[in-house]
Amino acid sequence: MPTPPLASGPDGPGALRPLLGTVLDALAAGGRARGGPLPAGGPRAVTARMRDALGDVLPDEGDPDALRVLVQALAEGAADPADPLCAGHLHGPPLALAAAADLAAGVLNPSLDSWDQAPAASALESLVTRALAAETGAADCLVTTGGTESNLLAVLLAREAHGGTVQLVTGTGAHHSLTRAAWLLGLPAPVTVPAPAGTLDPAALDEALARLAGPVLVAATAGTTDAGLIDPLPAIAALCRAHGARLHVDAAYGGGLLFSRRHRHRLDGLDAADTVTLDLHKLGWQPIAAGLLTVRDGHDLAGLHQRADYLNAPDDTDAGLPDLLGRSLRTTRRPDILKIAVTLRGLGRNGLGALVDQVCERAEELAGLIAAHPGFELYDRPTISTVLFRPAGATDDAVAAVRRDLLGQGRAVLGRARLNGRLWLKATLLNPRTRPADLAALLTLVEGHTPR
Template sequence: APAASTLEALLTRTLAAEFHDTPHPDAVLTTGGTEANQLALLLARERHGPHLTVLHGANAHHSIPRAAWLLGLPPARSLPTPTGTLTPATLAEALATSSGPVLVTATAGTTDAGLIDPLDALADLCDQHGADLHIDASYGGLLQLSPRHRPKLAGLHRARSITIDLHKLGWQPIAAGLLTVPDTTLLAPLAHQADYLNATDDTQAGLPDLLGRSLRTTRRADALKIAATLRSLGRDGLTHLIDRTCARADQLARLLEAHPAFELHAAPTISTVLFRPTHADDTALATLRRTLLQGGTAVLGRATADGRLWLKATLLNPHTTAGDLDALVNLLEGSTHR
């Protein structure tokens, strides 16, 4: 598909430039954050060999340790994150006791609470110890487009690779993952050649060649929908949706914090709000969540923080209204008192 291949090459380079202020940034499209994280570990393994140590916070997505297992690397080493983020002190201690090549994976938008690790400070430590840094920004990476929220990602550009998933704050149907790198040469280990697909002379003659840009061979032209969205909305349009969604999460948090029937865990970092009924134990909370789900009235997630279970509302619909939030809180209050 020559047209789709050309479009994908333009799209990936354009998006990569949003995250890396370098002369030749690049990116590959993936099925989502899981595949992008696996590719990041694969590239690190090809740079450093099979004895690569992978360090990640306990707050990291499950795909990080799973990718280490799939790639035949030593078991990934999980570092404690009792406050929800990977602290510089914890990483410094781990790096001091690690030998050989190390890949540190940080998170910008945790699955449970949408928290962002202190990226700049972690990048400093990686520089000091000669470790590579990968950042899983599947959830929070598109905050980079928003002048209001971009400071939360300070240090993101210092990563050797970044996972982005436009299925979240990019509002794309799956598949819409992305792995970005600061220089296209970092993707060289993915190169692959098969005469019936990308004969050397065809590639040299300028025919598009994306065989080495994915672990898959036949795949959909996922670049098209992303390009159509970017062309239709532009930077300002996407920024408006991101800012609006985060503002609605802040509004929900304030409603819950002011309500005597609920306890708010913390103000949201992105658009995830953790809360719980004031007098409910974990068993009652889990039952309430299933009741709402099975009754078709509300779909809420669940997360464990501070040793307790919390309900999780992850707002991702920019068209959510203040009235919708009021209705949710009223529904929860009524369900809690039954």
């Protein structure tokens, strides 16, 4: 049997060219077959179609048509974040430019655990991460798989900076990954501060900090998962300074506002944080994953230092080879920085800022349509690009049923959020190509599926 062609090396581009055509054709065919934002039929139907396409997982003889068949089946059964009616989660459509760069990263296949596996990629990562760190007033920045890893790293660095222990304090709207991080790191359960308006209450935080002894890490949120709300960062930062507490800001969602001259002020106070979580596969339109953690004091990274002679031998480091092992919890790492760098350079601050402004404007328009419609109830005006609403007079069970009905029919993808003791439909607008007519169509669908 001849050796299959490789993607890298001098013959790689020639081997890839016809395969790319196959992939693009299969993506188009799968999208046409799906015909909407989500495959119809629910989990059983999707699994059955996927099982039929897959067949024998490991046959004795390979199938030369496997690439076309499986890519088409995956596209047919995918949730399409580029469809205006796919607005349930912080799951955005990636930029074509970023996806193309991601292909190059996969072909070159550098591994960012030692310089000799990724010479140019390690240099690129160093240059880009330091520039992004400066956006939050930080000294350094690590690349992660997303908000969960970034939050875990933030808690870990705080623990190590305080000699092995720290008490985490969060608001009730904080991301679940922070509680999990405390558990994983063997720390006490977080102290939870009330967030009566959806954001952390500074007065309650002041009382909590006054009661606590020992090192404390306060985790604020800039863009809650449920409603996209931003905690009062300046007030929280001032309290942390007064009580000697360390501050982490989970800006996985809201961090993209940094690119917008119109909305950047919403993140005032972010530069006071010791660490900041950012996710550019949200308001950055990157293929997953593109997480970051900025660190104000570069000395904190000493807590990640590890020594493995085959990767960062002391004499190699002394000779000038960069030590990459202490820049992640992972060993093998792909060069996710390439797609980020290409996007930043290709669109610039103004280009990215315009995308942020567009989705925030669409959210305002959707909120306006809901507020003016007698058949709907609006939770509040959007802070970023998330809008919560519900059919007027509907029970929580009816709200949940509307969402599942739309999912089952493949008509629309809406999320759900429980706030103030009630269940709300959630539309998270991350598609800059969504238009006002799409918003009206979404409301028409919800209205048509609401029991009377």
